[in-house]
Amino acid sequence: MTVDGSNGFDDFLESVDRDGAIAETGALAEASLSRRRLLGLALAGAGTALISGAGEAEAASGLPASDVSILNYALVLEYLQASFYTEAERSGALTGKTAEAARVVGSVERAHVRAFRKLLGSKAVKRPLFNFQGTTEQQRPFLKTAVAFEDLAVAAYKGQAPKLKSKAVLAAAVGIHSVEARHAAWMRELFGITPAVHAFDQPASRQHVNRIVASTHFIVQRPEMKARGKPKYTG
């Protein structure tokens, strides 16, 4: 920022702001869409690079293979979260502010799942089978697990963002990354712990995240391998 002349800052801004692109995008979008529908814009931006009017099956054809792989990894995390919140909501075990948060966050995670599936088209991995080991049936275990999932998702997105090659996908991913951080803080507050502990959130590698997810045994191979009617309490 130059000190001589009041235009220094504006000049600097213009130099950064080659993304007048986004401003223009916003203006165009606001003209044709309601403000709320703008929600989908970041994701739609990602979708546009890939979906060329052809069928959904070809949606991911324009993406680098490494981006497809990262998106599928993110999709599994979103499946995990969406299923977890949906099951908790249906269990009827949550009350008050926690029930409200589960409803809001669940609807957002389901939206993320749908958006990624749309983006990936036929390359999208299938939803795994989950057994949340009773954590969706009691408020405290639910919150503790939600905190763990959300913090993990924040770290996972953060680990992958710099590796994404498609700018459109990156723009969508960072818009989701910060939403997961909002969720993490929300669940932490409800659980009764500090929503924001450190000045810097650290990333987690894919290997690390996969190891943690595996350690929960929430993803199961086949439903018929264990005879189980309803999820059980784990105490």
Add this chain to the structure above:
Amino acid sequence: MRRNVATDKERAADGVSRRAVLGVAALGALVAAPLVGRLVRLADAFASPSKAQDARILQLVLQLEYTHVAFYEQALQKASLQGELRAFAQTALGHERAHVAAIKGALGAKAGPRPSFDFGPAVRNPDEFKQAAIKLEDIAIAGYNGQATNLTAGTLAAAAKIVSVEARHASWVRTLAGEVAAPEAVDKPMTAKQVSDALREIGLKA
């Protein structure tokens, strides 16, 4: 400090769910629209990331972080913040100071000076403070997110460690204001110009 208006909040939550669903419906609509091709062309018009561009963007986010520091400092002195709201402001201030230090460290001697500020009633009254804090944290999130595609991978990785902390602050203070903590499915980016205008509106005197 926390309002107990379950019915309002339930209504809000329902609205949020519907909006999240709408957002995805909009995705489908947008994909088919002519607007879409234009979006892609515009996205492609970004300059390629470079060290020089990183530095320019870091100057912008330094302005953001300076604003946060000054805002929380002044509010802690003048807004009679109590209880968890005070704890929030103190915690956030500590984080924002660390962000300023990190960005100044990255910029070295080229780091811009701290501007002056006039936040008005936002730093003199707890309710005004909460609303301004929500705005400021949301601006930071949108500002960082808006520059993500313009940064080199290394600087992006560093910025990503900061933006999620700002998102945690935003969520926390929304809870303290009795609002839905995370109302959107995707955080919408802001351009550098939009960020600058928003900061000036809130009290930055450039």
